[in-house]
Amino acid sequence: MHIKLLDVETINKIAAGEVVEGPASIVKELVENSIDAKSGMITVEIKEGGTEFIRITDNGCGIEREDIELAFTSHATSKIEDVLDLFSIMSLGFRGEALASIAAVSRVELITKTASGIVGTRAVYEGGRMISIEDIGAPSGTTIIVRDLFFNTPARRKFLKSKASEGGKVGSIVEELSFSHPEIAFRFISDGQNKLTTYGNDNVRENIYAVYGKEYASNLIEVCGGNEYVKISGFIGKPIINRGSRACMNYFVNHRYIKAEVIRTAIEAAYSGFVMQHRYPFTMLYLDVDPRIIDINIHPRKMELKFQTDIDVWQLIYDICLQALSNSNLIWRENTSRDENPKAVVEQKQVVPQPVVESKPVVESKPVVESKPVASIQTEVPKVSEAPEVSEAPEAPEAPVVPEASYVQSLSAPLDVRIESFETKRSSQYTRYVATKEDISDDEIKEQLSLFEKKDKNEINPDDIHIVGQVF
Numbered sequence: 499m500h501i502k503l504l505d506v507e508t509i510n511k512i513a514a515g516e517v518v519e520g521p522a523s524i525v526k527e528l529v530e531n532s533i534d535a536k537s538g539m540i541t542v543e544i545k546e547g548g549t550e551f552i553r554i555t556d557n558g559c560g561i562e563r564e565d566i567e568l569a570f571t572s573h574a575t576s577k578i579e580d581v582l583d584l585f586s587i588m589s590l591g592f593r594g595e596a597l598a599s600i601a602a603v604s605r606v607e608l609i610t611k612t613a614s615g616i617v618g619t620r621a622v623y624e625g626g627r628m629i630s631i632e633d634i635g636a637p638s639g640t641t642i643i644v645r646d647l648f649f650n651t652p653a654r655r656k657f658l659k660s661k662a663s664e665g666g667k668v669g670s671i672v673e674e675l676s677f678s679h680p681e682i683a684f685r686f687i688s689d690g691q692n693k694l695t696t697y698g699n700d701n702v703r704e705n706i707y708a709v710y711g712k713e714y715a716s717n718l719i720e721v722c723g724g725n726e727y728v729k730i731s732g733f734i735g736k737p738i739i740n741r742g743s744r745a746c747m748n749y750f751v752n753h754r755y756i757k758a759e760v761i762r763t764a765i766e767a768a769y770s771g772f773v774m775q776h777r778y779p780f781t782m783l784y785l786d787v788d789p790r791i792i793d794i795n796i797h798p799r800k801m802e803l804k805f806q807t808d809i810d811v812w813q814l815i816y817d818i819c820l821q822a823l824s825n826s827n828l829i830w831r832e833n834t835s836r837d838e839n840p841k842a843v844v845e846q847k848q849v850v851p852q853p854v855v856e857s858k859p860v861v862e863s864k865p866v867v868e869s870k871p872v873a874s875i876q877t878e879v880p881k882v883s884e885a886p887e888v889s890e891a892p893e894a895p896e897a898p899v900v901p902e903a904s905y906v907q908s909l910s911a912p913l914d915v916r917i918e919s920f921e922t923k924r925s926s927q928y929t930r931y932v933a934t935k936e937d938i939s940d941d942e943i944k945e946q947l948s949l950f951e952k953k954d955k956n957e958i959n960p961d962d963i964h965i966v967g968q969v970f
């Protein structure tokens with residue numbers, strides 16, 4: 499068989515496969531363009547899971563009429579000029595491929611106007627070819643409508659999942675994008691129904707409330723720290739809101755939602771003394787990274803990222819998460835009747851970070867689940883019996899989980915609070931306070947703990963106790 503050069507249309511269709519997997523990847527690319535265009539408000543609308551209709555509207559800088567043709571040409575971009583720019587890049591796009599790829603496999607309508615333009619422009623593309631271009635009255639910003647995805651590549655259309663499944667993926671990507679830029683107001687509408695609204699007031703906790711609900715929003719630990727290359731901020735969830743999958747581990751690098759092994763394993767390692775095996779935390783971490791130490795040009799979808807100095811980033815994330823977990827009050831209350839189970843207030847503290855030799859430590863012990871009866875001060879160290887195997891639970895319901903640990907001692911407080919000390923497999927220590935009486939107020943608990951004689955430096959500092967626990 500002779501070797502032939504492929505025609506441009508075929509080349510573009512093949513290249514489109516790298517960028518356009520389905521409606522969610524189109525939404526990601528178009529919203530990222532809107533973000534790069536400095537929009538303050540972005541609306542995403544889809545019909546039938548996005549397979550028939552996607553509309554992204556922004557109020558960003560718009561595209562000049564004479565640039566439209568280039569915008570839809572492969573390898574044409576306004577975001578970099580040469581390869582060196584990749585090492586100082588702060589924009590989400592840089593490949594100059596997304597619009598060309600999307601237009602190659604769908605029918606695209608673009609309406610755009612710059613702030614200084616007198617009129618807007620409407621351009622229509624079908625299968626990568628421009629069909630029409632004309633003046634149109636329009637507000638400043640850009641609207642892109644994508645219809646009939648894969649109309650000219652039926653083989654690829656067959657790979658689309660059900661409309662509900664594709665629509666779900668779009669919803670998730672919009673949520674991630676909205677968290678990546680909390681200063682932008684997002685709206686997501688699916689088949690005429692409003693699914694998500696964020697207000698763009700830079701309030702991450704409020705957005706967590708809107709997307710994940712009250713239980714998550716009220717069980718967050720704020721984190722902050724870093725070094726000269728990496729600044730970390732955001733929230734991590736208290737261990738009680740752990741999940742059976744990694745779906746809630748969100749982290750962003752330079753406001754880009756990505757997947758990075760080094761970040762994931764560092765977070766999981768920090769939580770390993772706090773949650774059971776196969777349970778995963780909630781995180782909403784923001785890494786502001788010097789672009790010189792990262793390479794985002796690994797995959798056409800720009801979802802993966804490489805750090806130049808993996809190990810330092812790993813250690814930094816691990817230390818910051820572990821410190822946040824160790825210093826905060828991981829208290830919760832159980833709203834059960836006294837007969838079945840005493841109302842409980844639980845705190846974990848005094849976790850001592852251990853040197854880490856592996857990138858993903860695995861804790862093998864079983865969780866402590868039993869609650870000891872109130873006891874007087876014990877001198878011997880009773881061993882906690884092995885708890886039954888806990889199989890991987892479905893996403894809900896989320897139950898409070900006591901970290902894997904062995905029981906060290908139980909001390910009776912003067913009145914209605916029992917104090918139990920635990921040592922985890924990784925030699926971390928934590929203490930839990932169990933209220934043994936119903937209707938005990940937070941102030942009473944603090945008062946009683948303050949009466950408790952301090953035994954050693956790991957003992958309770960009543961000033962540290964803030965009972966903020968969720969009522970279960």
Ligand SMILES: Nc1ncnc2c1ncn2[C@@H]1O[C@H](COP(=O)(O)OP(=O)(O)OP(=O)(O)O)[C@@H](O)[C@H]1O
Nearest residue numbers: 531535560569575576591592593594595596597640
């Ligand atoms: N919503 C928008 N508002 C303003 N300009 C836009 C918008 N969408 C696209 N553009 C312009 O069109 C160009 C091409 O967009 P396209 O997404 O194809 O490439 P890119 O964003 O530069 O790189 P990448 O392929 O990595 O996304 C952009 O560089 C930008 O100048």
Ligand SMILES: [Mg+2]
Nearest residue numbers: 527531591596
């Ligand atoms: Mg782009």
